[in-house]
Amino acid sequence: MLSFFRKKSLEDSSQSGDQTVPSTSSSRSSSLCDNIQFKDSDALVRELGYNNLTELKETIYDMLRTIKDPEKPSTLEDLNVVYEEGIFIQKPTSNNVAVIRVEFNPTVPHCSLATLIGLCIRVKIERNISHKLKLDIYIKKGAHATEDEINKQINDKERIAAALENPSLKNLVEICIRDEN
Amino acid sequence: MGHLELQHTLTGHKGRVWGADWHPKNNALATCGEDKTIRLWSQEGNRWITKTILSDSHTRTIRDISWSPCGQFLASASFDATTAIWDRKSGQFECNATLEGHENEVKSVAWSRSGSLLSTCSRDKSVWIWEVAGEDEFECAAVLNAHTQDVKKVTWHPNEDILASASYDNTIKMYKEDPADNDWMCVSTLTGHTSTVWSISFDATGNRLASCSDDRTIKIWQSYLPGNVEGIATPDGDAVWKCVCTISGHHTRSIYDISWCPHTGLIATACGDDIVRIFKEAENSTKIAPVFEIVTAQHGAHSQDVNTVKWCPSTPGLLLSTSDDGEAKIWKYES
Numbered sequence: 001m002l003s004f005f006r007k008k009s010l011e012d013s014s015q016s017g018d019q020t021v022p023s024t025s026s027s028r029s030s031s032l033c034d035n036i037q038f039k040d041s042d043a044l045v046r047e048l049g050y051n052n053l054t055e056l057k058e059t060i061y062d063m064l065r066t067i068k069d070p071e072k073p074s075t076l077e078d079l080n081v082v083y084e085e086g087i088f089i090q091k092p093t094s095n096n097v098a099v100i101r102v103e104f105n106p107t108v109p110h111c112s113l114a115t116l117i118g119l120c121i122r123v124k125i126e127r128n129i130s131h132k133l134k135l136d137i138y139i140k141k142g143a144h145a146t147e148d149e150i151n152k153q154i155n156d157k158e159r160i161a162a163a164l165e166n167p168s169l170k171n172l173v174e175i176c177i178r179d180e181n
Numbered sequence: 182m183g184h185l186e187l188q189h190t191l192t193g194h195k196g197r198v199w200g201a202d203w204h205p206k207n208n209a210l211a212t213c214g215e216d217k218t219i220r221l222w223s224q225e226g227n228r229w230i231t232k233t234i235l236s237d238s239h240t241r242t243i244r245d246i247s248w249s250p251c252g253q254f255l256a257s258a259s260f261d262a263t264t265a266i267w268d269r270k271s272g273q274f275e276c277n278a279t280l281e282g283h284e285n286e287v288k289s290v291a292w293s294r295s296g297s298l299l300s301t302c303s304r305d306k307s308v309w310i311w312e313v314a315g316e317d318e319f320e321c322a323a324v325l326n327a328h329t330q331d332v333k334k335v336t337w338h339p340n341e342d343i344l345a346s347a348s349y350d351n352t353i354k355m356y357k358e359d360p361a362d363n364d365w366m367c368v369s370t371l372t373g374h375t376s377t378v379w380s381i382s383f384d385a386t387g388n389r390l391a392s393c394s395d396d397r398t399i400k401i402w403q404s405y406l407p408g409n410v411e412g413i414a415t416p417d418g419d420a421v422w423k424c425v426c427t428i429s430g431h432h433t434r435s436i437y438d439i440s441w442c443p444h445t446g447l448i449a450t451a452c453g454d455d456i457v458r459i460f461k462e463a464e465n466s467t468k469i470a471p472v473f474e475i476v477t478a479q480h481g482a483h484s485q486d487v488n489t490v491k492w493c494p495s496t497p498g499l500l501l502s503t504s505d506d507g508e509a510k511i512w513k514y515e516s
Contacts, residue, residue, distance in 0.1 A: 093433065093454045095481040132485065134434065134453070156349070156377065156395075157435075157453075157486065158244070159331070161197070161215070162260045162286045162304070165241045 044092045048131050057087045060100065063128050067120050068176045070113045079107055081117065086140065098133045100125075105140040114144055116172060118154030119163060124177045183476045183516040185457065185500065189229045191509040193220055198503035200245040201489050205252045210501060212509045213243035219257055219267075221274065222509075229511065238265045238276045245289045249296045256299060258287035264301050266319070277317045282309060282324075293337045293344075298322070300344050302332035308346045308356070310365055323365035327354045334380045338387040339443065345390065347378035353392055353402070355422065368419045371402055373427070379436060385443035389471075390422070393436035393450055399460070401426035401471050411469060426471045431458060431478070440490045444497035447514065448473065451487035456480055457502050459514060476516075483508065 042053060050056045061084045065077035076082040086103035093099060102121055106114045118137050125135060137154050139147040153159055163169050196215035203210045208224040209232075219235040241260035248255055255267040255274070262285050266278040284305035291300050299311040299319065308325040331349035338345070344356045344365075353371040358364070376395035383390050390402040404420040405413035415421050434453030441448050448460040457479040463472040483504035493499035498514040 094478075095455050095484075097455065152349075152376070152395075156331075158286075158288065158333070159304070161242060165260055 040092055041089050041098075044096055044098060045089065047096070048098065053089050056089055056098070056100075057084060060087050060102070060125060060129075063124050064102070064121055066179060067117075067124055068178075069107075070116050070120075070172060070176055076104070076117070081105055081107060082121070090136075093134060098131065099136070100133055101136045101138065103138050103140050105143045109143065109145045111144065114139060114150050115154055116169075116176070118150065119160065119169075120173050120176045122154070122160065123164070123173055127177075183459065183461075183514055185459065185477055185479045185482070185512040185514055187510060188499075188513050189511040191220075191222055191229055191231075191511070192507065193231050193234075194218070194507050194509075196507060197242075197488070197505045198507060198509050199242065199488050200258075201491060201501050201503045201509055202246050202248050202255075203491060203493050203495070203501060204248055205250055205494055207252065208495075210509075211246050211248065211255060212503060213246045213257060214503075214507075215242050217241065217243060217259075219243060219246060219255070233274055235267060235274055235276070238267075238279075239263065241286075244287065247290045247292055249292045250294060251296055254292075254296075256290045256292065258290040258301055260286040262287060262303070264290055264299075266299075266317070268317075278319060280309075280311060280319055282321060283307065288332060289334045289336075291335045291337055291344075293342055294339060295342075298337075298342065300335040300337065300346075302335045302346055304331045306330060306332060306348075308332055308335060308344070308354075310344065310356075323356075325356055325365060325367060327356070327367035327370070328352070331377075333377065336381055336383065339383050339385060340387045343387070345381055345383070347381045347392060349377045351376060351378060351394075353378055353381055353390070353422075355420075357419075368417070369422050371422050371424070373400055373424045374398070377435075380438045382439050382441040382448075384441045384446065389441075391439050391441050391448055393439040395435040397429065397432045397434065397436060399428040399432075399436065399439065399448070399450065399473075400424050401428075401473070403468065403471075425469055426473065428460065428473055431475055432456075434486075437487065438489045438491075440492050440500075442492035442497065443494070444492070445514075447476075447492070449490040449492060449500055451490040451502060453486045455483050455485060455487060455504075457482040457487055457490060457500070457512070477514075479512070482512075483510070 045056045064082040067076045088101040090099035194214045198214040201212045213219045221233040239259040243259045245258040257265045264280040265276045283303035286304045302308045310323040311319040312322045314320045328348040329350045334347040351374045355369045374394040381392045392400045402422045403425045407415040432452045438451035450458045459477045460473045461476045466472040483506045485505035489503040491501045500512040503509045
Protein backbone atom coordinates (compact mmCIF):
# COMPACT_ATOMS: atom_id res chain seq x y z
CA MET A 1 0.00 0.00 0.00
CA LEU A 2 2.68 2.42 1.04
CA SER A 3 4.61 2.12 -2.18
CA PHE A 4 1.45 2.68 -4.16
CA PHE A 5 0.77 5.97 -2.42
CA ARG A 6 4.36 7.02 -2.91
CA LYS A 7 4.16 6.44 -6.63
CA LYS A 8 0.85 8.23 -6.82
CA SER A 9 2.16 11.32 -5.12
CA LEU A 10 5.24 11.40 -7.33
CA GLU A 11 3.00 11.20 -10.33
CA ASP A 12 0.97 14.16 -9.13
CA SER A 13 4.01 16.28 -8.48
CA SER A 14 5.50 15.53 -11.87
CA GLN A 15 2.30 16.63 -13.57
CA SER A 16 2.03 19.90 -11.74
CA GLY A 17 5.74 20.59 -11.48
CA ASP A 18 8.73 20.70 -13.78
CA GLN A 19 7.85 20.23 -17.45
CA THR A 20 11.32 20.23 -18.94
CA VAL A 21 12.09 16.58 -19.43
CA PRO A 22 13.94 16.23 -22.73
CA SER A 23 14.43 12.47 -22.64
CA THR A 24 10.76 11.58 -22.17
CA SER A 25 9.97 10.78 -25.78
CA SER A 26 11.74 7.44 -25.88
CA SER A 27 10.39 6.33 -22.52
CA ARG A 28 6.81 7.33 -23.26
CA SER A 29 6.61 4.71 -25.94
CA SER A 30 7.58 1.89 -23.60
CA SER A 31 5.29 -0.17 -21.41
CA LEU A 32 3.25 1.21 -18.54
CA CYS A 33 5.54 -0.42 -16.05
CA ASP A 34 8.63 1.25 -17.49
CA ASN A 35 6.78 4.52 -17.53
CA ILE A 36 6.12 4.43 -13.79
CA GLN A 37 9.72 3.44 -13.23
CA PHE A 38 10.85 6.36 -15.33
CA LYS A 39 8.81 8.88 -13.36
CA ASP A 40 10.32 7.56 -10.15
CA SER A 41 13.86 7.97 -11.43
CA ASP A 42 13.08 11.34 -12.91
CA ALA A 43 11.61 12.73 -9.70
CA LEU A 44 14.56 11.38 -7.76
CA VAL A 45 17.25 12.89 -9.99
CA ARG A 46 15.58 16.28 -9.71
CA GLU A 47 15.50 15.88 -5.97
CA LEU A 48 19.23 15.19 -6.13
CA GLY A 49 19.78 18.49 -7.93
CA TYR A 50 20.02 17.42 -11.57
CA ASN A 51 17.75 18.94 -14.18
CA ASN A 52 16.95 15.54 -15.63
CA LEU A 53 18.18 11.99 -16.16
CA THR A 54 20.42 13.03 -19.03
CA GLU A 55 22.29 15.43 -16.81
CA LEU A 56 22.98 12.69 -14.26
CA LYS A 57 24.19 10.41 -17.06
CA GLU A 58 26.43 13.13 -18.42
CA THR A 59 27.83 13.81 -14.96
CA ILE A 60 28.74 10.14 -14.59
CA TYR A 61 30.13 9.93 -18.09
CA ASP A 62 32.36 12.96 -17.47
CA MET A 63 33.91 11.10 -14.55
CA LEU A 64 34.54 7.97 -16.60
CA ARG A 65 35.81 9.38 -19.88
CA THR A 66 39.13 10.55 -18.47
CA ILE A 67 40.04 7.28 -16.73
CA LYS A 68 43.28 6.04 -18.25
CA ASP A 69 43.65 2.57 -19.67
CA PRO A 70 45.90 0.52 -17.37
CA GLU A 71 48.36 -0.32 -20.12
CA LYS A 72 47.88 2.13 -22.98
CA PRO A 73 48.52 5.86 -23.04
CA SER A 74 44.85 6.50 -23.84
CA THR A 75 41.66 7.19 -21.94
CA LEU A 76 38.71 4.82 -21.71
CA GLU A 77 36.82 7.27 -23.92
CA ASP A 78 39.53 7.21 -26.63
CA LEU A 79 39.37 3.42 -26.67
CA ASN A 80 35.54 3.32 -26.60
CA VAL A 81 35.68 1.23 -23.44
CA VAL A 82 33.14 3.59 -21.90
CA TYR A 83 30.38 5.41 -23.77
CA GLU A 84 27.43 7.52 -22.73
CA GLU A 85 24.82 4.97 -23.86
CA GLY A 86 26.42 2.50 -21.44
CA ILE A 87 25.12 4.42 -18.44
CA PHE A 88 21.65 3.49 -17.27
CA ILE A 89 19.65 5.14 -14.52
CA GLN A 90 17.62 2.30 -13.02
CA LYS A 91 14.58 2.28 -10.79
CA PRO A 92 15.61 3.75 -7.41
CA THR A 93 15.44 1.69 -4.23
CA SER A 94 12.33 1.96 -2.07
CA ASN A 95 14.28 4.36 0.08
CA ASN A 96 14.96 6.65 -2.89
CA VAL A 97 18.59 5.84 -3.51
CA ALA A 98 19.64 6.17 -7.14
CA VAL A 99 20.57 2.90 -8.84
CA ILE A 100 23.03 3.27 -11.69
CA ARG A 101 24.23 0.60 -14.08
CA VAL A 102 27.42 1.12 -16.04
CA GLU A 103 28.28 -1.08 -18.98
CA PHE A 104 31.78 -1.10 -20.43
CA ASN A 105 33.37 -2.68 -23.45
CA PRO A 106 36.84 -4.20 -22.96
CA THR A 107 39.11 -3.67 -25.96
CA VAL A 108 39.70 -7.38 -26.56
CA PRO A 109 37.59 -10.39 -25.51
CA HIS A 110 40.43 -11.79 -23.41
CA CYS A 111 41.37 -8.51 -21.78
CA SER A 112 43.11 -9.45 -18.54
CA LEU A 113 42.59 -6.00 -17.10
CA ALA A 114 38.79 -5.99 -17.24
CA THR A 115 38.48 -6.41 -13.47
CA LEU A 116 40.88 -3.53 -12.87
CA ILE A 117 38.90 -1.31 -15.25
CA GLY A 118 35.71 -2.28 -13.41
CA LEU A 119 37.32 -1.31 -10.14
CA CYS A 120 38.51 2.04 -11.53
CA ILE A 121 35.00 2.87 -12.78
CA ARG A 122 33.53 2.10 -9.36
CA VAL A 123 36.06 4.05 -7.33
CA LYS A 124 35.95 7.06 -9.62
CA ILE A 125 32.15 7.34 -9.42
CA GLU A 126 31.87 6.62 -5.70
CA ARG A 127 34.53 9.15 -4.88
CA ASN A 128 33.12 11.94 -7.03
CA ILE A 129 29.37 11.70 -6.63
CA SER A 130 27.97 13.71 -3.75
CA HIS A 131 24.85 11.65 -3.03
CA LYS A 132 24.17 8.02 -2.13
CA LEU A 133 23.91 5.55 -4.95
CA LYS A 134 23.90 1.85 -5.74
CA LEU A 135 26.26 0.97 -8.53
CA ASP A 136 26.16 -2.10 -10.76
CA ILE A 137 29.01 -2.49 -13.23
CA TYR A 138 28.84 -4.93 -16.11
CA ILE A 139 30.80 -5.85 -19.18
CA LYS A 140 28.90 -5.22 -22.38
CA LYS A 141 27.16 -8.46 -23.30
CA GLY A 142 29.30 -10.63 -25.55
CA ALA A 143 32.40 -8.46 -25.16
CA HIS A 144 34.47 -10.77 -23.00
CA ALA A 145 35.24 -14.49 -22.97
CA THR A 146 34.61 -14.80 -19.23
CA GLU A 147 32.14 -11.97 -18.72
CA ASP A 148 29.93 -13.75 -16.16
CA GLU A 149 32.92 -14.48 -13.96
CA ILE A 150 34.18 -10.91 -14.17
CA ASN A 151 30.74 -9.38 -13.63
CA LYS A 152 30.36 -11.43 -10.46
CA GLN A 153 33.74 -10.40 -9.17
CA ILE A 154 33.47 -6.67 -9.85
CA ASN A 155 30.08 -6.47 -8.14
CA ASP A 156 31.01 -8.44 -5.00
CA LYS A 157 31.35 -5.71 -2.37
CA GLU A 158 33.52 -7.82 -0.11
CA ARG A 159 35.98 -8.60 -2.88
CA ILE A 160 35.99 -4.91 -3.90
CA ALA A 161 36.66 -3.77 -0.32
CA ALA A 162 39.50 -6.28 0.06
CA ALA A 163 41.00 -5.36 -3.32
CA LEU A 164 41.14 -1.71 -2.33
CA GLU A 165 43.08 -2.62 0.81
CA ASN A 166 45.73 -4.26 -1.34
CA PRO A 167 48.38 -1.53 -1.67
CA SER A 168 49.63 -2.41 -5.16
CA LEU A 169 46.15 -2.77 -6.60
CA LYS A 170 45.03 0.42 -4.89
CA ASN A 171 48.01 2.20 -6.40
CA LEU A 172 47.14 0.99 -9.91
CA VAL A 173 43.59 2.27 -9.48
CA GLU A 174 44.82 5.65 -8.24
CA ILE A 175 47.11 6.05 -11.26
CA CYS A 176 44.31 5.21 -13.69
CA ILE A 177 41.73 7.52 -12.16
CA ARG A 178 44.00 10.48 -11.41
CA ASP A 179 42.80 13.61 -13.19
CA GLU A 180 45.50 15.55 -15.00
CA ASN A 181 45.82 19.21 -14.01
CA MET B 182 1.68 -8.06 10.63
CA GLY B 183 4.42 -6.99 12.98
CA HIS B 184 6.83 -4.13 12.97
CA LEU B 185 10.34 -3.24 14.03
CA GLU B 186 10.84 -0.49 16.54
CA LEU B 187 14.21 1.20 16.62
CA GLN B 188 15.54 1.07 20.17
CA HIS B 189 19.12 2.28 19.88
CA THR B 190 21.56 3.56 17.27
CA LEU B 191 25.19 2.72 17.97
CA THR B 192 27.57 5.22 16.40
CA GLY B 193 31.34 5.38 16.62
CA HIS B 194 32.83 3.26 13.86
CA LYS B 195 34.47 5.09 10.99
CA GLY B 196 33.35 3.57 7.72
CA ARG B 197 31.51 0.31 7.13
CA VAL B 198 30.38 -1.79 10.05
CA TRP B 199 30.81 -5.32 8.71
CA GLY B 200 30.14 -7.64 11.62
CA ALA B 201 28.51 -7.85 15.01
CA ASP B 202 27.72 -10.41 17.68
CA TRP B 203 25.64 -10.37 20.84
CA HIS B 204 27.36 -11.51 24.00
CA PRO B 205 25.82 -14.92 24.83
CA LYS B 206 24.75 -13.92 28.33
CA ASN B 207 25.15 -10.29 29.28
CA ASN B 208 23.58 -7.16 27.91
CA ALA B 209 26.63 -6.62 25.77
CA LEU B 210 27.68 -6.91 22.16
CA ALA B 211 30.64 -6.41 19.85
CA THR B 212 30.90 -4.74 16.44
CA CYS B 213 33.74 -4.56 13.91
CA GLY B 214 34.49 -2.99 10.59
CA GLU B 215 36.48 -1.17 8.00
CA ASP B 216 38.23 0.99 10.64
CA LYS B 217 40.12 -2.15 11.84
CA THR B 218 38.69 -1.85 15.33
CA ILE B 219 36.36 -3.88 17.50
CA ARG B 220 33.97 -1.98 19.73
CA LEU B 221 32.54 -3.59 22.83
CA TRP B 222 29.21 -2.13 23.86
CA SER B 223 27.11 -2.62 26.93
CA GLN B 224 23.80 -1.39 28.15
CA GLU B 225 23.79 1.04 31.02
CA GLY B 226 20.35 2.12 32.02
CA ASN B 227 18.59 2.92 28.79
CA ARG B 228 21.75 3.63 26.82
CA TRP B 229 24.24 1.53 24.91
CA ILE B 230 27.75 2.83 25.30
CA THR B 231 31.17 1.86 23.96
CA LYS B 232 33.03 0.28 26.86
CA THR B 233 36.21 -0.64 25.03
CA ILE B 234 37.79 -0.18 21.61
CA LEU B 235 40.16 -2.96 20.57
CA SER B 236 42.63 -1.85 17.93
CA ASP B 237 46.22 -2.48 16.80
CA SER B 238 45.69 -6.18 16.28
CA HIS B 239 44.59 -6.27 12.67
CA THR B 240 46.13 -4.36 9.79
CA ARG B 241 43.09 -4.53 7.49
CA THR B 242 39.28 -4.60 7.69
CA ILE B 243 37.81 -6.79 10.43
CA ARG B 244 35.09 -8.69 8.64
CA ASP B 245 33.50 -10.81 11.36
CA ILE B 246 33.54 -11.44 15.11
CA SER B 247 32.20 -14.21 17.29
CA TRP B 248 31.82 -14.68 21.05
CA SER B 249 32.61 -18.10 22.50
CA PRO B 250 29.55 -19.77 24.09
CA CYS B 251 30.97 -19.09 27.59
CA GLY B 252 31.36 -15.40 26.74
CA GLN B 253 35.01 -15.33 27.86
CA PHE B 254 36.59 -15.25 24.41
CA LEU B 255 36.07 -13.18 21.31
CA ALA B 256 37.40 -14.22 17.89
CA SER B 257 37.90 -11.69 15.07
CA ALA B 258 38.44 -12.50 11.38
CA SER B 259 40.26 -10.02 9.19
CA PHE B 260 41.14 -9.27 5.59
CA ASP B 261 44.77 -9.33 6.86
CA ALA B 262 44.50 -13.18 6.65
CA THR B 263 44.60 -13.70 10.42
CA THR B 264 42.10 -14.52 13.14
CA ALA B 265 42.68 -13.00 16.57
CA ILE B 266 41.50 -14.50 19.86
CA TRP B 267 40.77 -12.03 22.64
CA ASP B 268 40.20 -12.77 26.31
CA ARG B 269 40.00 -10.81 29.54
CA LYS B 270 42.09 -13.00 31.80
CA SER B 271 44.13 -9.97 32.79
CA GLY B 272 40.96 -8.03 33.54
CA GLN B 273 41.07 -6.18 30.23
CA PHE B 274 40.43 -7.60 26.79
CA GLU B 275 43.71 -8.55 25.15
CA CYS B 276 44.68 -10.46 22.07
CA ASN B 277 46.48 -13.55 23.34
CA ALA B 278 46.50 -15.72 20.24
CA THR B 279 46.65 -15.09 16.51
CA LEU B 280 45.67 -17.87 14.14
CA GLU B 281 47.62 -17.82 10.90
CA GLY B 282 47.37 -20.13 7.94
CA HIS B 283 44.87 -18.69 5.49
CA GLU B 284 46.49 -17.30 2.36
CA ASN B 285 44.30 -14.20 2.17
CA GLU B 286 41.15 -12.55 3.60
CA VAL B 287 39.42 -14.42 6.41
CA LYS B 288 35.70 -13.86 5.89
CA SER B 289 33.99 -15.51 8.83
CA VAL B 290 34.70 -17.10 12.20
CA ALA B 291 32.47 -19.26 14.42
CA TRP B 292 32.76 -21.24 17.68
CA SER B 293 31.12 -24.64 18.03
CA ARG B 294 28.37 -25.08 20.65
CA SER B 295 30.84 -26.43 23.24
CA GLY B 296 33.44 -23.77 22.55
CA SER B 297 36.12 -26.42 22.01
CA LEU B 298 36.23 -25.93 18.23
CA LEU B 299 36.60 -22.83 16.11
CA SER B 300 36.11 -22.54 12.38
CA THR B 301 37.33 -19.94 9.89
CA CYS B 302 36.98 -19.53 6.12
CA SER B 303 38.69 -17.46 3.47
CA ARG B 304 38.89 -16.25 -0.10
CA ASP B 305 41.60 -18.92 -0.41
CA LYS B 306 38.61 -21.36 -0.81
CA SER B 307 39.41 -23.28 2.37
CA VAL B 308 37.56 -23.87 5.63
CA TRP B 309 39.74 -24.48 8.70
CA ILE B 310 38.77 -26.15 11.95
CA TRP B 311 40.83 -25.28 15.01
CA GLU B 312 40.83 -27.20 18.28
CA VAL B 313 41.22 -25.32 21.51
CA ALA B 314 44.26 -27.15 22.86
CA GLY B 315 44.78 -25.30 26.10
CA GLU B 316 45.61 -21.87 27.41
CA ASP B 317 45.86 -19.60 24.34
CA GLU B 318 46.68 -22.58 22.18
CA PHE B 319 44.86 -23.59 19.05
CA GLU B 320 45.69 -26.55 16.86
CA CYS B 321 44.57 -26.92 13.29
CA ALA B 322 42.32 -29.99 13.21
CA ALA B 323 41.37 -29.80 9.54
CA VAL B 324 41.79 -27.85 6.33
CA LEU B 325 38.77 -28.51 4.16
CA ASN B 326 39.08 -27.71 0.48
CA ALA B 327 35.60 -28.69 -0.66
CA HIS B 328 34.57 -25.35 -2.17
CA THR B 329 35.82 -24.23 -5.56
CA GLN B 330 35.70 -20.50 -4.73
CA ASP B 331 35.82 -17.86 -2.00
CA VAL B 332 34.10 -19.09 1.21
CA LYS B 333 31.89 -16.39 2.71
CA LYS B 334 30.47 -17.83 5.89
CA VAL B 335 30.88 -20.63 8.42
CA THR B 336 28.35 -21.56 11.08
CA TRP B 337 27.98 -24.50 13.49
CA HIS B 338 24.94 -26.70 14.03
CA PRO B 339 23.28 -25.65 17.33
CA ASN B 340 23.31 -29.11 18.91
CA GLU B 341 25.97 -31.23 17.18
CA ASP B 342 29.52 -30.84 15.95
CA ILE B 343 28.41 -30.30 12.37
CA LEU B 344 29.80 -27.35 10.43
CA ALA B 345 28.17 -25.58 7.49
CA SER B 346 29.82 -23.19 5.02
CA ALA B 347 28.48 -20.90 2.28
CA SER B 348 30.41 -19.84 -0.80
CA TYR B 349 30.86 -17.68 -3.87
CA ASP B 350 30.66 -21.01 -5.74
CA ASN B 351 26.84 -20.83 -5.13
CA THR B 352 26.79 -23.88 -2.82
CA ILE B 353 26.52 -24.68 0.88
CA LYS B 354 28.54 -27.56 2.34
CA MET B 355 28.27 -29.53 5.58
CA TYR B 356 31.14 -31.23 7.38
CA LYS B 357 31.56 -33.65 10.23
CA GLU B 358 34.22 -35.74 11.82
CA ASP B 359 34.52 -39.33 10.69
CA PRO B 360 34.46 -41.33 13.95
CA ALA B 361 36.62 -44.05 12.34
CA ASP B 362 39.72 -41.91 11.79
CA ASN B 363 38.88 -38.52 13.36
CA ASP B 364 39.18 -36.87 9.96
CA TRP B 365 36.80 -34.06 9.12
CA MET B 366 35.06 -34.46 5.78
CA CYS B 367 32.44 -32.85 3.64
CA VAL B 368 29.22 -34.87 4.01
CA SER B 369 26.80 -32.86 1.90
CA THR B 370 26.63 -30.19 -0.76
CA LEU B 371 23.48 -28.10 -1.05
CA THR B 372 22.96 -26.75 -4.55
CA GLY B 373 20.16 -24.51 -5.81
CA HIS B 374 21.23 -20.89 -5.45
CA THR B 375 22.25 -19.29 -8.72
CA SER B 376 24.80 -16.87 -7.29
CA THR B 377 27.00 -16.32 -4.21
CA VAL B 378 25.54 -17.68 -0.97
CA TRP B 379 26.39 -14.90 1.50
CA SER B 380 25.11 -16.37 4.73
CA ILE B 381 23.35 -19.28 6.42
CA SER B 382 21.56 -19.81 9.72
CA PHE B 383 20.26 -22.95 11.42
CA ASP B 384 16.93 -22.98 13.25
CA ALA B 385 16.83 -23.96 16.95
CA THR B 386 16.62 -27.68 16.22
CA GLY B 387 19.37 -27.74 13.61
CA ASN B 388 17.08 -29.74 11.33
CA ARG B 389 16.51 -26.75 9.08
CA LEU B 390 18.85 -24.22 7.56
CA ALA B 391 18.04 -20.86 5.96
CA SER B 392 20.37 -19.41 3.31
CA CYS B 393 20.52 -16.04 1.56
CA SER B 394 22.16 -15.17 -1.71
CA ASP B 395 23.23 -12.64 -4.28
CA ASP B 396 20.47 -14.24 -6.39
CA ARG B 397 18.05 -12.24 -4.17
CA THR B 398 16.33 -15.32 -2.76
CA ILE B 399 16.17 -17.10 0.57
CA LYS B 400 16.09 -20.89 0.63
CA ILE B 401 14.95 -23.17 3.42
CA TRP B 402 16.69 -26.55 3.58
CA GLN B 403 15.37 -29.56 5.49
CA SER B 404 17.52 -32.41 6.75
CA TYR B 405 16.30 -35.97 6.34
CA LEU B 406 17.93 -38.44 8.72
CA PRO B 407 18.39 -42.13 7.93
CA GLY B 408 15.06 -43.93 8.35
CA ASN B 409 13.00 -40.77 7.76
CA VAL B 410 9.25 -41.34 7.34
CA GLU B 411 9.22 -39.47 4.02
CA GLY B 412 11.35 -42.25 2.52
CA ILE B 413 14.15 -39.92 1.33
CA ALA B 414 17.19 -42.08 0.65
CA THR B 415 20.27 -41.43 2.79
CA PRO B 416 22.97 -43.31 0.87
CA ASP B 417 25.96 -42.94 3.24
CA GLY B 418 24.04 -43.00 6.48
CA ASP B 419 24.36 -39.24 6.74
CA ALA B 420 21.56 -36.70 6.81
CA VAL B 421 20.41 -35.55 3.37
CA TRP B 422 19.53 -31.87 2.93
CA LYS B 423 16.85 -30.80 0.48
CA CYS B 424 15.61 -27.36 -0.47
CA VAL B 425 11.94 -27.28 0.58
CA CYS B 426 11.16 -23.60 0.07
CA THR B 427 12.45 -20.65 -1.97
CA ILE B 428 11.39 -17.16 -0.94
CA SER B 429 11.71 -14.74 -3.85
CA GLY B 430 10.21 -11.48 -5.04
CA HIS B 431 10.92 -9.50 -1.89
CA HIS B 432 14.57 -8.50 -1.96
CA THR B 433 15.66 -6.09 -4.68
CA ARG B 434 19.44 -6.45 -4.25
CA SER B 435 21.97 -8.93 -2.85
CA ILE B 436 21.03 -10.42 0.56
CA TYR B 437 24.08 -10.25 2.82
CA ASP B 438 22.93 -11.92 6.00
CA ILE B 439 20.20 -14.04 7.51
CA SER B 440 19.36 -14.91 11.11
CA TRP B 441 16.88 -17.50 12.35
CA CYS B 442 15.68 -16.67 15.86
CA PRO B 443 15.96 -19.71 18.14
CA HIS B 444 13.19 -18.35 20.40
CA THR B 445 10.53 -17.03 18.02
CA GLY B 446 11.30 -18.87 14.78
CA LEU B 447 11.34 -15.53 12.93
CA ILE B 448 13.81 -15.07 10.08
CA ALA B 449 15.51 -11.69 9.58
CA THR B 450 17.47 -10.63 6.50
CA ALA B 451 20.04 -7.89 5.75
CA CYS B 452 19.83 -6.60 2.19
CA GLY B 453 21.77 -4.36 -0.18
CA ASP B 454 18.58 -2.32 -0.69
CA ASP B 455 19.01 -0.91 2.87
CA ILE B 456 16.00 -2.87 4.15
CA VAL B 457 15.74 -5.26 7.09
CA ARG B 458 12.96 -7.78 6.48
CA ILE B 459 11.29 -10.24 8.85
CA PHE B 460 9.66 -13.48 7.75
CA LYS B 461 7.40 -15.74 9.74
CA GLU B 462 6.35 -19.32 9.14
CA ALA B 463 2.70 -19.41 8.06
CA GLU B 464 -0.05 -21.38 9.78
CA ASN B 465 -0.48 -23.72 6.82
CA SER B 466 3.25 -24.50 6.70
CA THR B 467 4.42 -28.12 6.84
CA LYS B 468 7.75 -29.84 7.25
CA ILE B 469 8.08 -30.88 3.63
CA ALA B 470 6.40 -27.79 2.17
CA PRO B 471 7.07 -24.86 4.48
CA VAL B 472 5.44 -21.50 3.79
CA PHE B 473 6.94 -18.24 4.98
CA GLU B 474 5.26 -14.85 4.91
CA ILE B 475 6.87 -11.47 5.14
CA VAL B 476 5.66 -9.74 8.30
CA THR B 477 7.58 -6.52 8.00
CA ALA B 478 10.01 -4.68 5.70
CA GLN B 479 11.80 -1.85 7.46
CA HIS B 480 12.41 0.56 4.56
CA GLY B 481 15.47 2.69 5.14
CA ALA B 482 16.47 0.62 8.18
CA HIS B 483 19.90 2.00 7.34
CA SER B 484 20.95 4.64 4.83
CA GLN B 485 23.23 2.18 3.01
CA ASP B 486 23.62 -1.61 2.53
CA VAL B 487 22.73 -3.68 5.59
CA ASN B 488 25.56 -6.14 6.28
CA THR B 489 24.53 -8.12 9.35
CA VAL B 490 21.38 -9.11 11.20
CA LYS B 491 21.49 -11.08 14.45
CA TRP B 492 18.70 -12.04 16.83
CA CYS B 493 19.60 -11.67 20.50
CA PRO B 494 20.26 -15.07 22.12
CA SER B 495 19.00 -13.96 25.54
CA THR B 496 16.11 -11.56 24.83
CA PRO B 497 13.55 -12.84 22.28
CA GLY B 498 12.59 -10.29 19.63
CA LEU B 499 15.68 -8.11 19.94
CA LEU B 500 17.54 -7.70 16.65
CA LEU B 501 20.94 -6.21 15.88
CA SER B 502 21.84 -4.82 12.44
CA THR B 503 24.97 -3.24 10.97
CA SER B 504 25.53 -1.25 7.82
CA ASP B 505 27.87 0.46 5.38
CA ASP B 506 26.47 3.70 6.83
CA GLY B 507 28.79 3.29 9.84
CA GLU B 508 26.05 2.45 12.30
CA ALA B 509 24.74 -0.53 14.21
CA LYS B 510 21.12 -0.54 15.33
CA ILE B 511 19.11 -2.44 17.91
CA TRP B 512 15.50 -3.14 16.99
CA LYS B 513 12.61 -4.66 18.88
CA TYR B 514 10.19 -6.82 16.93
CA GLU B 515 6.59 -6.23 17.98
CA SER B 516 3.97 -8.61 16.65
